[in-house]
Amino acid sequence: MFSVLMPNSTEQKAGKTDWKKVRLDFPILEQQVHGHPLVYLDNAATSQKPKPVLDALLHYYECDNSNVHRGIHELSNRATAAYEGARKRAARFINAGNAHEIVFTRGTTEGINLVAQAWGTAHLKAGDKILLTEMEHHSNIVPWQLLAARTGAKLSYVPVTGDEGLLDLSRIDTLLSDGVKIFSMTHISNTLGTINPVAELCAKARSMGVVTLVDAAQSAGHLPVDVQEIGCDFLAFSGHKICGPTGIGVLYGREDILNDTPPYQGGGEMISSVDFFKTSWNVIPHKFEAGTPNIADAIGLHAAMDYLDTIGRETIFQHDGQLASHALRRLSEIEGIRLFGPPPGSPRGGLVSFLLPEVHAHDVITIADQYGVALRGGHHCNQPLMRKLGIQSTSRASFYFYNTIEEVDRMIDVLRKIQEFFTRGI
Numbered sequence: 001m002f003s004v005l006m007p008n009s010t011e012q013k014a015g016k017t018d019w020k021k022v023r024l025d026f027p028i029l030e031q032q033v034h035g036h037p038l039v040y041l042d043n044a045a046t047s048q049k050p051k052p053v054l055d056a057l058l059h060y061y062e063c064d065n066s067n068v069h070r071g072i073h074e075l076s077n078r079a080t081a082a083y084e085g086a087r088k089r090a091a092r093f094i095n096a097g098n099a100h101e102i103v104f105t106r107g108t109t110e111g112i113n114l115v116a117q118a119w120g121t122a123h124l125k126a127g128d129k130i131l132l133t134e135m136e137h138h139s140n141i142v143p144w145q146l147l148a149a150r151t152g153a154k155l156s157y158v159p160v161t162g163d164e165g166l167l168d169l170s171r172i173d174t175l176l177s178d179g180v181k182i183f184s185m186t187h188i189s190n191t192l193g194t195i196n197p198v199a200e201l202c203a204k205a206r207s208m209g210v211v212t213l214v215d216a217a218q219s220a221g222h223l224p225v226d227v228q229e230i231g232c233d234f235l236a237f238s239g240h241k242i243c244g245p246t247g248i249g250v251l252y253g254r255e256d257i258l259n260d261t262p263p264y265q266g267g268g269e270m271i272s273s274v275d276f277f278k279t280s281w282n283v284i285p286h287k288f289e290a291g292t293p294n295i296a297d298a299i300g301l302h303a304a305m306d307y308l309d310t311i312g313r314e315t316i317f318q319h320d321g322q323l324a325s326h327a328l329r330r331l332s333e334i335e336g337i338r339l340f341g342p343p344p345g346s347p348r349g350g351l352v353s354f355l356l357p358e359v360h361a362h363d364v365i366t367i368a369d370q371y372g373v374a375l376r377g378g379h380h381c382n383q384p385l386m387r388k389l390g391i392q393s394t395s396r397a398s399f400y401f402y403n404t405i406e407e408v409d410r411m412i413d414v415l416r417k418i419q420e421f422f423t424r425g426i
């Protein structure tokens with residue numbers, strides 16, 4: 001049987017953290033929206049940014065702004081040290097063996113596209129297979145479809161069981177053995193909250209000679225992520241979902257596999273020498289970072305990773321889990337509600353997805369917004385999964401460590417009002 005690696009914390013640290021104090025680091029949360037205190041429950045789309053991250057960005061632009069790797073002047077040296085320092089920090093954040101296994105990207109989407117375009121084009125041919133799961137975000141489907149169209153490779157999918165949103169792994173050996181070259185899977189589903197047994201899946205894939213990619217967009221900032229423990233070949237995440245700035249992300253690639261991957265884009269920085277007709281490449285990771293990189297946001301991301309690890313991702317995981325369990329319990333009291341994702345007691349990330357009877361998700365979101373409650377409704381970039389479940393959309397509340405039980409209760413009160421309005425017109 002497959003099992004999920006969960007943070008092993010014996011202490012209940014979430015109960016000891018002063019969450020009220022933590023929340024003060026997020027000035028954006030202290031505002032009224034449509035005359036109500038903001039309740040921000042759209043963290044799976046993007047997280048809010050604490051003051052230390054905002055300060056790091058300001059400090060960089062006020063004191064150190066310069067281009068990296070090229071100057072021999074003081075500001076350029078400082079900017080280079082800070083940018084490369086962020087790379088070392090990212091390696092530590094996911095326990096990569098080497099900083100040169102960290103490629104800065106714009107986010108998860110670009111990381112997956114880089115692998116599909118650069119590694120995929122070089123290593124796949126007609127008839128090869130790309131294995132995904134039915135719960136993938138479009139970012140982990142479309143780049144592979146483009147690769148399939150270029151190379152003649154075929155896609156196949158690990159099925160999802162149904163509303164409870166688990167992977168049906170009963171045929172995993174067959175699915176993996178059938179000419180599969182890469183298995184790309186999400187760690188935590190952004191719609192279902194399912195936490196997949198990625199370490200065991202990567203081990204199985206590796207034993208069958210299949211390369212693995214883990215989409216850690218929903219996990220990297222929510223629980224400890226250790227690429228050596230997971231045993232993946234590639235892993236991608238986005239800075240903006242883990243309290244960092246937008247436009248910066250991380251692609252981890254194992255050293256040998258990155259060395260065996262051709263460049264993604266051409267330009268400055270990624271070369272070792274250029275002739276009129278021929279170019280040789282820089283070493284990894286610079287080979288994959290053409291042009292002036294996103295220096296400031298890498299530095300902001302460094303501050304975000306420091307910030308999260310000061311609280312502790314085990315602690316964050318416990319706290320988010322408590323909010324999700326409370327939300328599930330309260331939601332299940334609403335008659336006729338349809339809940340998606342693993343049942344209470346099963347491993348689950350800090351989000352809940354649901355359909356209120358007789359009310360379209362877009363109506364839920366629009367009315368909730370009038371009460372200051374920010375939710376998300378729609379297909380969540382999971383259209384194939386929605387079709388499989390026979391729905392078009394869900395409403396989703398996604399939590400982070402600055403959210404509170406009181407906010408979850410506010411959401412439930414608002415949902416009950418919406419429900420009454422649609423069923424009884426009051």
Ligand SMILES: Cc1ncc(COP(=O)(O)O)c(C=O)c1O
Pocket residue numbers: 044045106107108109110137139140186188189190215217218238
């Ligand atoms: C599971 C998952 N993968 C990939 C992405 C894409 O992330 P980004 O838009 O930051 O590249 C998201 C965004 O919501 C996601 O939830």
